[in-house]
Amino acid sequence: MPAVQETIDRVRSIDLDQYKYGFETTIEMEKSEKGISEDVVRFISAKKNEPAWLLEWRLDAYRRWLTMKEPEWARVAYDKVDYNNIYYYAAPKRPAAMSLDEIDPEILKTYEKLGIPLREVEVLEGIAPERRVAVDAVFDSVSVATTFKKELSKAGVIFMPISEAVQEYPELVQKYLGSVVPATDNFFATLNSAVFSDGSFVYIPPGVRCPMELSTYFRINERDTGQFERTLIIADKGSYVSYLEGCTAPKRDDNQLHAAVVELVALDDAEIKYSTVQNWYPGDNEGKGGIYNFVTKRGDCRGARSKISWTQVETGSAITWKYPSCILRGDDSRGEFYSIAVSNGMQQVDSGTKMIHLGKNTTSRIISKGISAGRSQNTYRGLVSAHRKAKGARNFTNCDSLLIGDQCGAHTVPYIESKNASAVFEHEATTSKISEEQKFYCQQRGLSEEEATALIVNGFVRDVLQQLPMEFAVEAQKLISISLEGSVG
């Protein structure tokens, strides 16, 4: 162990001030009253002008939620959330914009600063057309802009805020909402079902390959506000869609709650690729502030030969509690989970996946790379199970953890349950530090210690970065280096 004391001092000196997205936007907002009650649920539903069934669905969820207990099994410790000290709805006061010109210029500036293209023309400039990305921008509780809607609708693709989809495609929403993550699923998902305010809705018709990447950009801005978005993506038979999700929030001393639900449905031969770069404010060096990221993400490979692939790069949030999962129901369906979780400072990550093999010849693959630095705790938690009827199921899991500094922790908690002999499961996990020999070799060739570390870390996460769409991969790589800045001793 080299220069332990030096490492400790360096780690101590790291300030998470390198969080670039910590600015705040001042804007006039309309909010629900603070706290949660049936009235607040009704208020949100009324704001969205929702049909009666949806209000009932929300109220059922709310009543159920009142009887539930916050889960405690995850390896995270935090001050309990006061659910009555949160605004469940906060929206910019200006009426909904029909075109970009009508959007509050402050919001436009915010997204500009974040580097998120809301003007379609800006995207076109300097970027090859096939690299275009359609964006749904969610600002606190509402969607403020969705780009490329027209062009997408030509291909038959529906991409809009879920609040609009409730109005325009009620039958689709009613059919699929809660069909993957039931309103009663877990404490946070149930809360979300009661108070979700907006999120993205995607429907890809049979046989259609979505002509561009779709993305949602989440921004929490308002103080004391929770974000409860809900995303629903349906890939009909033989279709394909790649969807990206990004998140940031201002730096604040208080913790803010983000409790989202994402549901994916893939029908026969359909494929959904869902990528996340999660960079919520992680709190400061002493663990003050930061986002509580309590998210339920689940994909249902409902059809034969369908495929759902989750890729996540988690660098933000004070607490992460998140297990993007696949239910492999259709025969020959496939689930994938590729994850990089970086924790530094006082961050706590408890993340992983579930691969539930129900159909015949279903396959899954899990590649998880955890990097812990500072005084953070990073846990991989996962379940792979093959039921009796899942003949010929296959899983391969690889969980690797890297520790930088001796004040952090890396943990692995996999559950592997096999109920038939024709299922073949392989699981391997390792925990190590960056090899001194490798580092020396790089340094001998002229790299600084930090560069050498970055290089080795990049090698460590390569398998996962390769799964991201290219522009995201570059962004993610930068993000990982920033998150680990100063952590090398």
Add this chain to the structure above:
Amino acid sequence: MADVTNLRSPAEAGLSKLFETARQSFASETAIAREEAFRFFEATGLPSRRVEAFKYTDLRAAIAEAAPPAEAASLDAAKAAVAQAKGFSGIEAARLTFVNGHLVRELSDLDRIPAGITVVPLNDALSQGDDALTQLAPVPQARENPVYQLNTAFLADGAVIRVAPGAKPEQPIHLRFVGTGATPFSTATRVLVQLGEGAEFSLLESHEGPNGLTCQPNDALDVVVGPRAAFRHTRLNIEGDATIALSTLSLKVEAEAQVETVNLVTGAVLSRHQIYVHVAGEGTNVVVNGAAMLRRGQLADSTLLADHAAVGGVGREQFKWIIDGDATGVFQGKIIVRQAAQQTDGKMKSDCLLLTDEGQMMNKPELEIFADDVACGHGATCGAPDEDLLFYLMARGLPRATAESLLVQAFVGEAVEAVTHEGARAALIGEIEAWLKARA
């Protein structure tokens, strides 16, 4: 957990009643806090699947009725039972024979214990206020375990074994546990082993009993391995086919000590073997291996906690499972590496061959790491025997069944190879072969 205890199962109520009766006959002693242990147990009850550590082995559901503590068997009955005992029977060793959980002095070699070892029957140790009793439960986590607490509460017999510093007795001690009788009974035994600095000692343990009887043995082995000492332990579980067997092995391993413990399970309808390893000193080397060969109706659980609290420990844990019929294998293994335990090298593996489609294997290997300069890993695999390997063997002329047996034997053999004591290793291999023969 609170809502679990509200409704007590018949077995739990039975245990409370049995404890009331049993406490009348307990010798007055200070070192064993039975009352405290039982209060602890009562607060948690028999662990059900809602308790994370018993997720796959629901003792509350499995134990329908609490069997009463066994009375000591008559000498004739004991003799008859021992005459039939198979476990490690051909091996030269000083034997301590327990029949129905009671030490039978007449059938034990108390007067020919090898030089360098002293053996004190537990009841003598209790009445003499033996200071070994202050070292009960050398691993803190074991004290939180309801199975271990239950053993403490009902503790009926056992022994204290001390190996003098530097002593290297050639002959092992064989703890021979034999059950006999016509009605179900429970046992609670505890053996304490202390190895002085630089001592080397081999301990054999065999557990067997009658078929068709829901016996409930609960045994515990508390071991403190002194600095530079070497402890070798081989355990054979060939209990009767209706037995519910619970065991806890706690090992405190001091600086530069070596441990080898290998456990083979073929008996009991349900078994749970808990192993706690506390690496307390630097530079230790610990090998924990286990193998289970299960057929219809059986469930075997190996739950392991290796807690590294000191620098430079090497840990190798390897578990092998052969699941036939609708049997269930459960492996829960956890490696903890504390911040001080830099340069820990820990590898844990659990591999399972499912021979039929009805069998199931639950693997939960865990790493909990707080030190950065470590190399730790775990692996788990599960599947049917490799068809390519079977084909290779068949292409060389072996019939399919023989080829499968050979693969199974080699597969299980990897866990058994670690046994240093030749006779003990041969006995385990013999049991593996017998199991395969019975299957064919």
Add this chain to the structure above:
Amino acid sequence: MLEIKNLVVQIEDNRILNGLNLTVKDGEVAAIMGPNGSGKSTLSYVIAGKEDYEVLDGEILLDGQNLLEMAADERAAAGVFLAFQYPLEIPGVGTMTFLKACLNAQRKARGEAELSTPDFIRAVNGAADKLEINKEMLKRALNVGFSGGEKKRMEILQMALLQPKFCVLDETDSGLDIDALRIVSEGVNALRGQGRSFLVITHYQRLLNHIVPDVVHVMSKGQIVKTGGKELALELEASGYAEYRTNEAA
């Protein structure tokens, strides 16, 4: 000795062998050459009885016995030996244990007495010496940690020990250096003679410099397309497989 008639084989709906005909006479060494993807390895697996292959038509007769009706181990007992292109590693199975188990299983199937342990050890040691196989290797688990050359020599050792009638060598030269190639070839040549035939499958001619064939067959698209003497191998070496290359060739 071996007669293959109109053999049609597919795997997962891909037709690999398309009505292949082949005769290997007693005592003959026949070479099969052909481009990658022509079906050479499939042929060796089908002769040995690997289950993944679906035989749609045809028959394989060994001295009149229909091999296709027999399981892999029965074929081995009948005298079929396949030297694998990639011999498998079997952790935990000692090499000697393995050899003895195989030998005795075959003897038992043929109604012969088991070999005594001293006789067995003498037989193994004799064969090992000829193949320059280190005794240490025999103490290790089968093929585990062996180099490519060591694995191939172990295959020939098994062949020498089991005394098969019909030997299939599947790309035995791949991964061998010159010395290993010589040792392996000498091992094979020592086994040549009446009552034993060889089918040597190879992509390159160089193995055939050491194991000189009596007859050379060229395989393409799952059929034997040309047959000639040993000079055919040299022609192929000079002209390449261009004229035989299939679309499926990888």
